[in-house]
Amino acid sequence: MNPSEPRLLRVEVVADLPxxxxxxxxxxxxxTLDRHFxxxxxxxxxxxxxEVLAVWLxxxxxxxDHCLNHVEPWVAQHQGVLSALLGKPVLPTHAHDxxxxxxxxxxxxxxxxxxxxxxLNQQTIRVYQLPTDLVRIDATTxxxxxxxxxxxxxxxxxxxxxxxxxxxxxxxxxxxxPLGLPLATAVVPGNTTDxxxxxxxIQAVQQSLGxxxxxxxxxxxxxxxxxxxxxxxxxxxxxxxxxxxxxxRAERQELLQPVWEGRQALQPVWRPGPAGQPGELVAEGFAGxxxxxxxxxxxxxxxxxxxxxxxxxxxxxxxxxxxxxxLARATAALGELVVRKQGKKQLVHADLMQAAEAIVKxxxxxxxxSCTVQARMxxxxxRAYRDRPAREEREVFFAIDVRREETLIxxxxxxxxxxx
Numbered sequence: 001m002n003p004s005e006p007r008l009l010r011v012e013v014v015a016d017l018p019x020x021x022x023x024x025x026x027x028x029x030x031x032t033l034d035r036h037f038x039x040x041x042x043x044x045x046x047x048x049x050x051e052v053l054a055v056w057l058x059x060x061x062x063x064x065d066h067c068l069n070h071v072e073p074w075v076a077q078h079q080g081v082l083s084a085l086l087g088k089p090v091l092p093t094h095a096h097d098x099x100x101x102x103x104x105x106x107x108x109x110x111x112x113x114x115x116x117x118x119x120l121n122q123q124t125i126r127v128y129q130l131p132t133d134l135v136r137i138d139a140t141t142x143x144x145x146x147x148x149x150x151x152x153x154x155x156x157x158x159x160x161x162x163x164x165x166x167x168x169x170x171x172x173x174x175x176x177x178p179l180g181l182p183l184a185t186a187v188v189p190g191n192t193t194d195x196x197x198x199x200x201x202i203q204a205v206q207q208s209l210g211x212x213x214x215x216x217x218x219x220x221x222x223x224x225x226x227x228x229x230x231x232x233x234x235x236x237x238x239x240x241x242x243x244x245x246x247x248x249r250a251e252r253q254e255l256l257q258p259v260w261e262g263r264q265a266l267q268p269v270w271r272p273g274p275a276g277q278p279g280e281l282v283a284e285g286f287a288g289x290x291x292x293x294x295x296x297x298x299x300x301x302x303x304x305x306x307x308x309x310x311x312x313x314x315x316x317x318x319x320x321x322x323x324x325x326x327l328a329r330a331t332a333a334l335g336e337l338v339v340r341k342q343g344k345k346q347l348v349h350a351d352l353m354q355a356a357e358a359i360v361k362x363x364x365x366x367x368x369x370s371c372t373v374q375a376r377m378x379x380x381x382x383r384a385y386r387d388r389p390a391r392e393e394r395e396v397f398f399a400i401d402v403r404r405e406e407t408l409i410x411x412x413x414x415x416x417x418x419x420x
Contacts, residue, residue: 012080020058021085027123030054036116037106046088049103055082055090056100068097068104114204121183121208130176132209135183137201137218139172139194158191172197174205177217183208194221199230206234215239229294232303242307242420252420255288255309260414269310285310309420316417323365323412327404330363334371334402349373352398368409372401 024030033050043049059071075082076092083090107113125132141158143166148155155167162168168190174183184204186197202216212235216222220243231238244252258264266286270279287308294301337355356371375398384390 010080012078014081015078016062017058017078017081018085020061021054024054024057027120029057029120032116032119032123036112036119037103045091045094047086047090047094051086051088052094052099053103055086055095056103058082059095068100071095071100072097114207117184117204118208124181125209130179130181132176133214134177135174135205135214135216136177137172137174137198137216137222139170139197139221141168141170141190143168154187154189156189156191158189160190170194170197172201174201174216195224195227198222198224198227202227202231202234202236206236212236225292225294226296228305229292229296229301229303232292232305233296233299233301247420252309252418253415255420256415256418259286259309266311281313283310283312307420309418311417312419313417315419316413319416320413323368323409323416326363326365327368327409330359330365330369331402333359333363334369334400338398338400349375349398352400356400368405368412370403370405372403374399374401 030048030050030053033053034048035050037049037053039049047055055075056071059074060066063070063074072092072095075090075095079090079092124130141160141162143160143163144155145166146155148157148167154169156169157164157167158170160166160168170188170190170192172186172188172194174185175181176183184201186200188197198218198221205214205216215237216231216239218238218240220241222238222240223242223246225246228238228240259266264286266284268281269283269285271282273279285308287306290305290307292303292305334356337352337359352373353371356373360366360369360371379392379394382391382393
């Protein structure tokens with residue numbers, strides 16, 4: 001007979017929790033959270049607010065689940081593992097959804113979260129010795145099936161490439177390149193324009209990493225003069241394409257005219273080939289310096305901007321192919337205008353010209369195709385029938401002649417592929 005009492009063993013799935021918790025400890029995450037979000041007056045329990053938030057973050061990262069009411073049962077399933085990791089008893093009630101909702105409201109304060117974000121960035125950079133000389137900034141949208149509750153809410157209807165019929169929110173982020181580590185994140189209403197989001201993102205990065213010597217990379221919406229002037233005022237650098245809002249098509253043509261006339265030498269850009277094989281010419285271009293002046297914070301800022309005019313061969317070929325497809329579609333549609341179809345009324349000269357102009361405009365090939373409509377007449381003999389004598393019937397029909405304006409098309413193609 002065995003006199004020892006039976007023991008109840010509990011089996012839990014360890015999964016990725018120890019690895020994630022070791023990462024949190026290396027970043028000093030619980031202590032950083034406690035520093036920025038201290039315990040309220042009537043806080044109870046062995047866990048500090050930073051440890052509760054860290055457990056919640058463990059759940060988010062491990063389970064990829066944002067639902068608050070799923071955290072408490074998850075803690076109950078991993079109570080032993082979590083208690084061993086924290087060195088304290090962890091109870092499911094510590095992660096009650098009401099408690100997490102209260103902390104979510106505190107985290108939503110932009111000033112407190114910005115300070116937390118800044119400290120975490122500095123700690124992450126220091127621990128992992130990450131390079132900080134290149135930062136990419138961009139904004140994206142996220143659609144939702146929820147309703148727009150008010151004009152002040154995050155969900156709003158705005159410009160959307162995905163689904164314009166659904167409301168959206170907009171997320172702007174600044175990340176370290178090439179790692180992709182987020183440094184600053186802003187969530188704004190979905191109808192917010194992108195231009196005003198870049199300066200706050202750059203300011204947040206500067207507060208975390210300092211000012212001077214860093215390069216910010218963005219799309220053409222970052223190219224607003226106010227944004228470029230702000231970066232230059234901080235002795236930083238920027239790299240972004242200029243849209244036609246900043247540099248018109250006429251100004252681009254003026255800059256490229258020496259290239260077309262053979263007076264401007266181009267610097268080639270080669271992609272290295274395999275060992276022993278020649279490289280591939282992927283682009284060519286030239287540079288020029290422009291002195292700029294703008295006001296930042298009420299003070300005048302002067303700097304020199306280097307503008308590279310670069311022609312990507314792949315981009316040019318894609319644009320030329322797209323133009324040829326539009327020309328082919330327009331030519332085919334114009335030819336269909338004069339095809340007689342059963343039940344369709346034949347268009348006369350004025351109607352044909354109006355329809356032709358609409359097709360050319362729809363395909364975006366105005367000026368590249370010219371149309372001429374001609375009326376033609378045919379006669380055919382008709383035999384006598386009963387009391388009707390033999391006769392000739394005349395029939396009038398229209399033909400459309402479509403001609404490509406090759407000179408204008410070639411001038412358009414030579415502009416393709418160029419970016420500033």
